[in-house]
Amino acid sequence: MLGSGALLAAAVTGALALRRTLQRRRRKPGQTIAIAGETSPAEAQLAAAAEPSGAARLDLALRTMAHQTPRQEDGAGVPVLRAARIGARTVHVLPEDLSQEPVAPFVPGEDSWWQLDADAVLLDEDAARDVPAPCPGLVTIGSTDKGDLVLLNLARTSALLLDGNPVHITEVCTSLVLELGMSPWAGDVEVVTVGFGEELPQLLPTTRIAHMRQPAHALRDLTERLLEAHQLPDTTHQPYLLLCASTLDADIAWELADVIDKAGDIPVTVVAPASTAAPHFPDAELLNASLNTPQRLDSAGHDITIQRLEHAAYLQITTALKVAAQPAHEAEGAWKDVPGEPASAEQSTQGEQGEQGDRPAAPEPLAAKPGDAAAQEAEAGGEVFPALLAAAGPTGLPLLPSSTPTSQTQGDDSPGTDTPATGTRPSPGPGEETPDAEPTANAPSTAAKADEGTTDDPHAPEIRVLGPIEVTGVAATGHGPRLAQLATLLFFRPGRSADTLCADMDPANPWHLSTLNARMQGLRRSLGSNPDGDPYVPRRKSAQDPYRLSPSVRCDWTHFLQLVERALPAGPAGLPDLEEALSLVRGRPFGGAPLPWAEPYQQEMTTRIVDVAHTVATYRTAPGPHQDLSAARRAVATGLDADQASELIYRDWCRLEHAAGNRQGLHTAITRVQQVNRELDCSLEAETEQLINNTHSSAR
Structure with missing residues (x-):
């Protein structure tokens, strides 16, 4: 369903998590927030494919390079990069000047690429935040046949032109803008969309994206941006990226090329259909958005399969973001x-007048x-x-001013990325008796669910989910963790079909039916039977029977x-x-x-x-x-x-x-x-x- 890479997946997953965190923080105690009754297939696949560690390694490496390189106010001194490549265990960058010697923490690699030294000491995350990202225009453009992600530095070129079906062009632009909108190094990038993405400025939790209705509006905005940069030299390093999915009028394309030619050192890039823009950007990189097979990316020297986010997946993602943006209900x-x-805080130390004499003594402050x-x-x-x-x-x-957060790390208390919760148990999903995959802010109250799972069998297995998943009788090694996840899925989502269970257990690579049957047998043996000899994982008598647990299983x-x-x-x-x-x-x-x-x-x-x-x-x-x-x-x-x-x-x-x-x-x-x-x-x-x-x- 998705032709997307790990960094785009991580960007979308991060956007949803942050939006839900903000939704949770806005609510008052006891209030209910909106929740989709079922995780959409697109979100599930993206969550399974997300790999933020590759982006984190590249980001730290680039900021370490910038930190160790003398940098002038205009950014001179930091090497300009054409592209980057992220593998399972490797990070490579390609300098603009192929004859330049590598700068630490990079060492020489193959074909003029620099490779991140495996033994390099990188800045820690707190120190890295204070170093401006040297390549804010890096974004995934596709992947190699070995699965490495290839990132193109859009800020170093005036144009990237796309050929092919207009729908596919929009899908490529969509993948670019979503990744740029959440990329850890793109905080200074100004992204303007034309012809798509009208809802993104309100849905994404960052403020990097603006939408223009017409290319002419974007041209006027770009002209004003260049005037602003002339008057405010401190902003000249901030890239301006115009992503246009609609065909440019020939006159507008000519004017854009003329304005960009006069931009000087200000990084301005246009991504647009090639049909009318190609004559005005003769040196632009040209890619076919409709190809599902490798094609040459000249600036990186690699054959890549271009990255697209299909429209159906995009609709599911924006629906999830809209739900997460809804206000809380009473x-x-x-x-x-x-x-x-x-x-006020004083209410914590001052009771009503009749209670003052009985107030217990405050404990002593903590020791040093x-x-x-x-x-x-x-x-x-x-x-x-x-x-x-x-x-x-x-x-x-020292008590920090509230406007200047500290960068000190405090033990294991890093903030979670969990999404906010609702006071309602999500509705049943596809394949259940009452399917409801639509987002809802008013699902049935949990009060009606409170007696579910009660049992008179004190020896029945218990599923524990208020922390890492644990299931009575299921080992914590071998296939045990997957058996525990399967038992939890059967408890919360009973009655699902075999195909749905296989996809739920691994959205990126769904289980084969034989794997599901083997795990069901293993779970049945692990949970055992009740005193009457009935298994806690009942056997199905026909292919139409649902997969389920015994009602006596506790949670x-x-x-x-x-x-x-x-x-x-x-x-x-x-x-x-x-x-x-x-x-x-x-x-x-x-x-x-x-x-x-x-x-x-x-x-x-x-x-x-x-x-x-x-x-x-x-x-x-x-x-x-x-x-x-x-x-x-x-x-x-x-x-x-x-x-x-x-x-x-x-x-x-x-x-x-x-x-x-x-x-x-x-x-x-x-x-x-x-x-x-x-x-x-x-x-x-x-x-x-x-x-x-x-x-x-x-x-x-």
């Missing part, structure tokens, strides 16, 4: 009882160093909370919902059940890299874990008989284990450390949330900014 069912946030025995015993009860202690810096950690998510939806309406009296529910959470739902089919469930679980963690932290921080700051820290740690990008939980963390009088802990929480936002390239929410200002002022 809470439903028991989730209406999730408490809001205190109006994380991991210190004194630090581990500082909290009430002597309990240790690794997710918070690991983030604690040395005594006197920690079902138990979580039962506890929470019973406890939330009880307010603080429900804290024991809420804390028991949080004790089931072992990390990010489904682990760090779930199969694409699980994405809607991961969103739901992540959001609801955050809701419960926020509820417990709020009740345990407020003055009164329920105040227990150690329990509040446990809740915050659990919430951050599930979603390390949740600003709501960071605000809860700030409030509880403020209530404890723990200045160092407050500094740690603020530093960490600033680091998370820097890594996500997002601004702090207004509520977080205000809370930081309030707590910082009162802590002086």
